[in-house]
Amino acid sequence: MKRRALLSTTLALAATLTLSACGFQLRGYQDTTLPFSTLTVNSSDGGGTRDLAYQAVTRALKNADVTLDATAPLRLNLGKSSFDEHELTFGDAGSQERQVVFTLPYSVQRTRDGAYLEDQQSVETSGTYTTSEDRLLSRDSQRSDLEDDLRREAAQQLIERLQTLKPNAQRLESVETGKSDASGTDQPQADNESLSQ
Numbered sequence: 293m294k295r296r297a298l299l300s301t302t303l304a305l306a307a308t309l310t311l312s313a314c315g316f317q318l319r320g321y322q323d324t325t326l327p328f329s330t331l332t333v334n335s336s337d338g339g340g341t342r343d344l345a346y347q348a349v350t351r352a353l354k355n356a357d358v359t360l361d362a363t364a365p366l367r368l369n370l371g372k373s374s375f376d377e378h379e380l381t382f383g384d385a386g387s388q389e390r391q392v393v394f395t396l397p398y399s400v401q402r403t404r405d406g407a408y409l410e411d412q413q414s415v416e417t418s419g420t421y422t423t424s425e426d427r428l429l430s431r432d433s434q435r436s437d438l439e440d441d442l443r444r445e446a447a448q449q450l451i452e453r454l455q456t457l458k459p460n461a462q463r464l465e466s467v468e469t470g471k472s473d474a475s476g477t478d479q480p481q482a483d484n485e486s487l488s489q
Contacts, residue, residue, distance in 0.1 A: 326356050326454055330364035332403060336372045345373040345396055345443055352447040364403060368454075371397025371414070373446075375439060386425040392435065393418040394442035398450060400457060409457055417445040 331353060333339070335346040349370060350360060373396045380389040394417050400410040419438050423431040 326353075326358055326451070327457060328358065328364070328366055330359045330361040330366075332362055332364045332367040333360055333370065334367060335370040337370070339370075344440075345446070346370055348443040348447040349396075349450060352444075352451050356451055366409070366457075367401045367403050369399045369401065371399075373397075373443075375442075377435075380420060387422060388424065389420055389422050390435075391418060391420045392438055392442065394439065394446055396443075396446045396450065400454070410453075413453070415446045415449040415453070417442040417449065 333346070333350055333353070335343050337343040337346060339346045341347065349368075353360065373394065376393045376395070377390055380391050382388050395414055396416075397412065397414040398410070399408055399412055401408050419442055421431075421434040421438050423434060
């Protein structure tokens with residue numbers, strides 16, 4: 293019996309090491325280190341407590357150790373989020389499988405001059421739920437729970453995309469602190485050149 297337990301533990305350890313060696317990461321355990329520590333977030337849906345997409349995104353940013361600051365060098369603009377729902381299947385006893393797609397548009401700008409680092413992008417998440425005519429009350433609850441999940445997933449996708457802004461964010465922070473490059477040329481000129489390419 294001890295030999296069997298030892299063997300199963302060894303196999304589990306070997307599988308874990310193999311998966312980690314090939315770059316596999318469990319969902320929700322990604323490295324969410326962002327290349328900036330502060331960020332301004334604007335939302336076309338108002339940004340208040342009823343703006344659930346804004347709440348999901350700002351919560352994800354705070355979990356990634358980003359401070360929301362109106363004077364931050366970068367600004368994240370959240371567009372008007374939307375849900376699209378359609379029927380996938382219609383089964384026996386009136387049961388339906390329905391798909392819900394959540395879309396969250398966004399862009400990223402430099403606060404200093406309004407230049408876009410990410411222009412008119414969007415993240416999209418989708419999921420399904422099953423309902424029937426005799427479960428109308430539970431349908432609304434299922435859909436509401438699914439919408440919450442899709443907002444959280446979209447916020448996490450957005451965080452992962454913001455990680456790709458590292459080179460621009462580093463240049464921006466050096467500009468804000470008044471540093472120059474080795475050739476003596478001010479950094480804002482280098483930023484404008486990189487944006488025009």
